[in-house]
Amino acid sequence: MTGIIDYGVGNLFSLCSSFAFIGERAIVSGDRDELSACERILLPGVGAFADAADKLRESGLDAFVLEAASSGKPLLGICLGMQLLFERSYEFGDYAGLGLLKGKIVPIPDQNHTLKIPQIGWNALHFPQDKPKGPLFRDVHEGDCVYFVHSFYATDCADSVSATTEYGIELTAAAESGNVFGTQFHPEKSGTVGLKILRSFCALG
Amino acid sequence: MITKRIIPCLDVRDGRVVKGTNFLGLRDVSSPVDLARYYSENGADELVFYDITASSDGRKLFTDILVETASTVFIPLTVGGGINTLADFDRVLKCGADKVSVNSGAIRNPSLIGEAAKRYGSQCVVLSVDIKRVDGTFHVFAKGGREDTGKDALEWIRFGLAEGAGELVINSIDTDGVKGGFDLPMLRAVCEIADVPVIASGGAGCAEDFVKLFQSIPGVDAGLAASIFHFGEVRIEDLKKLLASHNIPMRI
Numbered sequence: 001m002t003g004i005i006d007y008g009v010g011n012l013f014s015l016c017s018s019f020a021f022i023g024e025r026a027i028v029s030g031d032r033d034e035l036s037a038c039e040r041i042l043l044p045g046v047g048a049f050a051d052a053a054d055k056l057r058e059s060g061l062d063a064f065v066l067e068a069a070s071s072g073k074p075l076l077g078i079c080l081g082m083q084l085l086f087e088r089s090y091e092f093g094d095y096a097g098l099g100l101l102k103g104k105i106v107p108i109p110d111q112n113h114t115l116k117i118p119q120i121g122w123n124a125l126h127f128p129q130d131k132p133k134g135p136l137f138r139d140v141h142e143g144d145c146v147y148f149v150h151s152f153y154a155t156d157c158a159d160s161v162s163a164t165t166e167y168g169i170e171l172t173a174a175a176e177s178g179n180v181f182g183t184q185f186h187p188e189k190s191g192t193v194g195l196k197i198l199r200s201f202c203a204l205g
Numbered sequence: 206m207i208t209k210r211i212i213p214c215l216d217v218r219d220g221r222v223v224k225g226t227n228f229l230g231l232r233d234v235s236s237p238v239d240l241a242r243y244y245s246e247n248g249a250d251e252l253v254f255y256d257i258t259a260s261s262d263g264r265k266l267f268t269d270i271l272v273e274t275a276s277t278v279f280i281p282l283t284v285g286g287g288i289n290t291l292a293d294f295d296r297v298l299k300c301g302a303d304k305v306s307v308n309s310g311a312i313r314n315p316s317l318i319g320e321a322a323k324r325y326g327s328q329c330v331v332l333s334v335d336i337k338r339v340d341g342t343f344h345v346f347a348k349g350g351r352e353d354t355g356k357d358a359l360e361w362i363r364f365g366l367a368e369g370a371g372e373l374v375i376n377s378i379d380t381d382g383v384k385g386g387f388d389l390p391m392l393r394a395v396c397e398i399a400d401v402p403v404i405a406s407g408g409a410g411c412a413e414d415f416v417k418l419f420q421s422i423p424g425v426d427a428g429l430a431a432s433i434f435h436f437g438e439v440r441i442e443d444l445k446k447l448l449a450s451h452n453i454p455m456r457i
Contacts, residue, residue, distance in 0.1 A: 011298055011299075011303075013275060013298075013299065013300070013301045014275060014279065014301060014303070017275060017276040017277075017279075017301065018279055020276065021276070021277065021279070046326060046328070047326055116400060116401060116402055116426070117400075118327075118328060118371070119207060120328060120371070120372065120401075120402050120426075121207045121208060121210055121250075121402065121426065121427075122207070122208045122210065122250055122456040123206065123207045123208065124206065124208075145208060145456035147280070147281060148207075149328045166206055167206075167207055188279060189279060189280060189281050189303065190279070190280075191245065191279055191280050192279075194279060195279060
């Protein structure tokens with residue numbers, strides 16, 4: 001069972017349906033007892049970092065996420081949920097994240113004013129040559145496309161980067177450290193490639 | 206590199222796809238759910254559902270099929286038609302839409318764009334504009350292209366972008382249905398002022414029209430069409446292979 005954390009951020013319809021579609025049990029809950037009973041935890045999120053970080057803190061679920069991570073349960077953050085796993089974000093200010101992954105969140109640079117920000121659309125995944133492919137991507141191939149919607153990205157996180165994508169520069173598309181995983185893109189909107197990634201996550205723990 | 210998107214558009218009335226299709230192997234050719242699944246499995250990068258129902262019974266059927274589609278198709282879903290209030294946004298987002306496209310509703314109530322962008326985020330708000338040349342300038346048309354609002358299209362687009370629209374669908378009434386290709390001059394004018402993704406619509410008659418579109422206007426992010434896909438004149442998989450062979454980045 002995967003526990004999808006409901007802290008009032010974003011639309012969880014597709015996420016829930018994608019778990020149902022691949023035949024994996026999932027619950028959406030903001031209740032820590034219910035979530036504690038799950039083998040895996042998923043932290044979703046869209047919108048602004050500061051707002052989401054506040055909501056997570058107000059609901060008291062920030063402590064739960066930290067506990068879940070230290071207990072060794074597989075934890076997956078998606079989009080803004082991934083960004084929250086990092087130490088800090090510089091999205092319209094300077095805000096603390098959960099600090100489960102080393103690195104910070106900064107705006108996608110557009111020095112020549114040639115990029116559209118946010119990046120919206122399908123972009124290819126590239127896997128670092130110098131490390132083995134992460135467990136989420138065991139069935140995903142170099143160059144497979146996934147769906148992104150974001151204006152900020154994780155940087156200073158070379159140790160944890162598990163996939164990159166190219167948008168003006170090389171951007172962090174996914175990161176992992178031990179049992180903590182994050183995808184900047186939306187696996188639940190990335191067709192069969194995305195479903196494979198969710199299936200691989202469900203095979204953990 | 207980010208890929209260019211190919212987007213089929215499905216007109217839905219009372220829960221059924223309006224224009225017939227002739228795909229082999231489809232159980233029910235006017236089932237939006239079956240058609241959406243077919244497109245998703247055959248290369249579509251995104252789907253647009255356009256609700257042309259007038260009655261509230263039809264609305265209910267529309268949201269039912271939206272729920273069913275969003276439960277089985279995992280690519281971005283955009284919904285348009287009959288979006289006049291934030292409650293309409295709420296209704297379709299809860300049923301699994303990822304983006305909501307506003308057109309006449311925003312013309313009647315321009316603050317809808319900003320209010321929706323604030324509540325749901327810009328990425329959720331698509332401004333769809335029907336444009337036709339009137340005395341040499343681009344005018345915004347309302348009510349499915351039947352009524353000249355007198356508004357200058359480029360000014361309207363600037364306003365929509367400033368309010369927080371996250372994507373633009375530009376439908377040229379001048380080329381729509383003619384099948385002689387996209388309206389390149391109009392799209393070029395829009396791309397000059399747009400800093401968000403631009404989706405070209407209206408005029409696609411063959412695969413080569415998409416090649417011309419993406420080759421001549423790098424600022425266009427996606428091509429949208431209905432009948433050429435529905436009637437099987439152009440298969441999305443073949444179209445994407447052709448585009449890729451012209452070095453246009455595609456998700457194959």
